[in-house]
Amino acid sequence: MKYKDFDIEDFLMDEFFIKWVKSPDEETDHFWSKWIQSNPEKKDIILVAKEIIESIDYLDKAHLLDEEYTEIFEGIQSRFKHQSKASDKGNYWLFFRKLVAVLFIVSCISLGYFVNIQIKEDKIAALQQIVTKETTNGMKSQFVLSDGTKVYLNSGSKLIFPKGFYGNERRVKLIGEAFFEVKQNSKIPFFVEVGENEIKVLGTSFNAHYRDVFTVALVTGKVEVGDTLGNRIFLSPNEMLIKEKEGKFSKTIFDPLHILGWKDNYLIFNDDRFDEVLSKLKRWYGVEFIVSGSVKKDWSYTGTYQKETLQNVLEGISITSNFSYEISGQKVNITINP
Template sequence: MEELKDIELIIIQSLDQTASLADLATLKNWMEASEVNRQHYFKMKDMWDASRTYTDSSAKQAWGRVNNRITQRHIPKWTVEFLKIAAVAIVAVLLSYLVFNIPTETELYSNNTTVEVPNGSQSTIYLNDGTKVKLNAGSKLIYPNSFNGDTRQVQLFGEGYFEVTHNPEHPFVVSAGEIEVRVLGTEFNVMAYPEYNRIETTLIDGKVALNRIGANTKPMVLKPGQKATYSNGKLSLERADIPLETNWTKNSFYFKSTPFSELVMRLERWYAVDIEYKTEDFKDITFTGKFRNNETIWQVLDAIQITTAIRYKSENEKIYITLTK
C-alpha cells in the first residue's frame, strides 16, 4: 500500500512536471511491469487533464494557502497532491466566472490579450467572434479583446490550428513571422516556430491567401489539401499530408523523415524536458514513426531505439542521447 502511495505521488509530480528524472525512470519501470499499472496511471492522468485547464497564478496562490494549513497536520503526501489538483480545479471555476464577468487589469488598460502555452501543454481558445484556436506546446497567440476594425487580426508564435468563423465583410488575418495568412472562414494549421527557420500553412477546408507582410506581390492562394512553406524568403506550394500536419491536435505524434534535430525539439516541447546530443553526429539522421501522447518520454525513446541506433541516459535533470557505433 505504501508503495502505491509513493507511485501515485510520482505520477502526480510527473504530470505537474516537478518529478526528477530518477522518479520518471521509476515510473517507467512500474508502468511496464503490468497492464494494471498502466491503466492506473491513465486514470490518474485523466483526472489531472480535467483539472489543468487553468494554471493561473491565482490558482497557485490558492493552493499555497491550502498547503500552509494542511502541512500543520499529518496528511500523506499523495493525499496532499490530490488536494492540490482539487484546489486548482475549484479556483479554475472561480476564475472562469471572474474572466467573463469582471474586467481584468489587462482588459481595462490594453486592447490585446496574450495567451502563452508552456512546454508540455496545449490550450484551446475561443475568440469573441466564435473562432476556435488550438495552440500547440511552446506557442503564443496575441489577439484583440474585440474585433472592431475591417479585419480580424491575430499574431501567432509557434503552432496553431484555426477554425475561423465565416465573415466575408471582416477577413481573418494571422500574422506569423514574415507571413500573413488571410481567410474568410475556414480550417487551417500554421506552424511558425522560429527555430525551424520556416513557416508552414496547411489548408484543411475553405480558402486562404498568403503573402509576405507588407509585400505588393500577388498572394498565393491555397486550396484544401495544400500546404505552403515559406523559407529563405520564398513561398512554395505542395500537396499536404493532412494527418502529418494536424496530428498534434489529436494528442499524437506523427513523424515522416523528420530530421533528428527537429524530432528532439518537438519532444522537448511536448514533454518539457531538456535533451542534449551532438548535432554533428545526428545531422544525417531522420525518423519516421507514430506515437500517442499516452506514452512517457522513456517509452518514446525506447521506440526510437528500435529503428535508430541510439542510446540514452538521464543525468543531472537532463537526457543525453548518443549515437551507437
C-alpha cells in the first residue's frame, strides 16, 4: 500500500514513519517534509498519528496484564470524553479519529504488537503550562528557557513561553525588547512572535525590539523574519531589519553598542529628542516626570552612561540643556529655564 492510501492506523504501524517521529534524522526529515508538501490533504491525519506516537512508548516484546489493559482503556476513554466536551463541533471529527486510533493501539496490545504503553499526559501537560516573565520600568531580567536558550529581558517588557517545548518547534511571544542566545537545534526551529511579525531561527543570537517600531538586530547565525502579509526577509550577522508603523521594511548595518548596550547596562542617547530622552529614563529608572516649560524644537541630546544613578544622568543632561530638576522618590520635576 502506498503512503497516500494510508489511514491513521497504517501510519501507527509503519516503522519508517515511527522512526521519523521518535528519532528523526536527515533522511526521514527530508522524505516526510516533501511528502506532506505533496499530500496536504493528509496533513491532519499525519498530525494526529504523530501526537499519538509521541505520547506512547514502543517496546519490542508484548506482555500486558488484564488490569493494565483495563486501566489504559478507561484512561483513554476518559481523556477523549473530556476533550470532546471542551471542543466545538468543528473539532469533533479530529477527536473521534484520535479515539479510534488509540483504541486500535490498545487492541494491538492484546494481540502482542505493543507492550507497556504509557500515556505521558502529565508530562505533556506540565510542558505546555504557559509561563510569563515580565519586567517593570527600572527592572531587567535574565533567565534560561527549558531548551537552554538564554534570554535577556529589557525593562518594561514581557516574554510568554511554555514551561517546556513539546513537538517540532519552539515558540515564544515577546512584548517590548529582549536579547536571545538561542540554543542550536536544527531539527526544532525557534520562533519569536512579536506583534504581527515572526522571527524564525535555528541557533543564533539577536536582539528584538517592538514598541513604536519593530527591529531585529542579528549578532550571530541567520534569521528569517516574516509577517502576516507574507513578507520574508533574511538577515546576516551585523544586519538590522527595521519595520515602520506603516509596514515599510528596510535593512541596515547597526552599531552594536547603541542597539545592544542595554544588555550590559549602557544607557545610550543618540541625537534623541526631549520626549525620547524622558521615555528612556522612565523605563530605565522606573520614574515619572513632571515637566514645566518646553524645550526648543531642535533640542536633542547625545551621551553614553554605564551603571550611573538617575541623578548623575540628569546632571549630565542638564549641564548642556538649560533645565533644573528635583528628584522626589519615584517622581522627577523638571523645570525648563527660559
